[in-house]
Amino acid sequence: MPVSVGLAKLPESVGFPEGAALGLAGAAALASVDAAHLQPGQVVLVAGATGGVGTQVVQLAAKAGAGVIATAHTDEERALVTGLGAGDVVDHTQDVVAQARSLATSGVDVVVHLAGDAASLLPAVRDGGRFVSTLLGSPDQLPAENLTVVPVAANPAPATLDRLARHQAEGTTRVVVQKIYPLDATPAAFADFGAGSLGKLVISTQ
DSSP, X not given: OOTTTTOOOOOTTSOHHHHHHHHHHHHHHHHHHHHHTOOTTOEEEEETTTBHHHHHHHHHHHHTTOEEEEXXXXXXXXXXXXXXXXXXXXXXXXXXXXXXXXXXXXXXXXXXXXXXXXXHHGGXXXXXXXXEESSOSOGGXXXXXXXXXXXXXXXXXXXXXXXXHHHHHHXXXXXXXXXXXXXXXXXXXXXXXXXXXXXXXXXXXX
């Protein structure tokens, strides 16, 4: 891989922890929202909304004028996603499709799938809608009728990273950093990550 991939100039107004947290998660979020082809007034269900990618997707989708349904469970998770622009929240420990269908009776226009079982979420999408996933490698992995399945992957090309940094610097979106760990606390960071995080965890050498 060329050394130019994954490198971009950090604006003075963006700190190193925020820049580090934006990288791959932000690139995956941009790819997901671009692939969703969202139009103002459409409804998008973000499954995995509280993670590093999801928190960016919620903000980008809301900025695009879409109505955002985000998955969350605890009061802290709910407060996070609503603060980022989600208009509705569904509990991912319960029947997500039933909850989404109660809010969008004809089905949502787009599902952005970042966590959970893909097949179980398909019935949430209306006929002609889109299912965008960072966890699928090919549309063939999720056969579906009357909707479009779009796998996406993060590509931290310089232009993408510049776009992310600009969003952060201008306040279009903000990266959610839950906690910063010193290097010698790396095992604790991995343990906390395994238990679930709100946004990103950052390990710093400073």
